[in-house]
Amino acid sequence: MKTIQDYLNSGAVDIAPLLSLVLKKSNVELITHGDYCLTPTEKQTLSEFIQQRTDGVPFSYISGTKGFYHLDFKVTADTLIPRPETELLIDISLDLFPKDVSCQLLDLGTGSGIIAITLADKKPHWQVMATDYSHAALEVAKSNATTNIEFAQGSWFEAVNSQCFDLIISNPPYIEENDSYLEDLTFEPISALTAGQDGLDEIRIIIDNAPNHLNKNGYLLLEHGYDQQLRIIKLLTKNFTNIQTFQDYNIKDRAILAQIKNA
């Protein structure tokens, strides 16, 4: 017979959230019901989860969900696990247009759909399109959608034909392909993470092609690696103006907003 308290004392990785997941109890309930004995089925499920977590499977792939901004998103092994840093892109976007002004928004490389879906939920009058190269990721994004969003599959702008937008956002793959940080990310899809030797292969494609898909005065907003800011500004200067840079909650350079130069 093993109680909640016995498990909490075990020191297993993420034991409290795993217990919450299996028993559908809040943290407070775990403490106030510490003497509850788990049923054989609960014990079996919990020990499988503990093993997965010990093997390094991220908690979000075990629970199948991750909170982002004000919503919960389904995530699978086909999608990147949403990162809190990416909430910065939402804050920047929400501040960009006056309250009731409409916006045609494109989220390139939507993954689980967090950027497109969060903004569509916050701004129901915006027209939102989201794309990804991965069919499987797009299926997850579609299942997460709370409002009407147009989804399209294809590599970057190939998915949108000749359409133009007021705001193009992307959190593209931007990790250098030999970065040792990747050793900690073996459970997430590599195609969502790496972008060539300098990590900028995909950002270059997006910056080069965005001018063909932006309306007059339109914006491009990109998430990027902490050490890529200056190189991205250089890539932007030919076709963009009003370049603004942003740091994340860890005071790391993380996002760039730029406005198209009008002809």
Ligand SMILES: C[S@@+](CC[C@H](N)C(=O)[O-])C[C@H]1O[C@@H](n2cnc3c(N)ncnc32)[C@H](O)[C@@H]1O
């Ligand atoms: C860093 S993840 C970001 C996912 C999601 N937007 C987020 O912020 O959590 C990059 C996404 O870009 C997609 N991707 C990679 N290469 C692509 C390409 N050539 N065209 C479109 N999407 C691509 C990946 O499938 C992945 O979903």
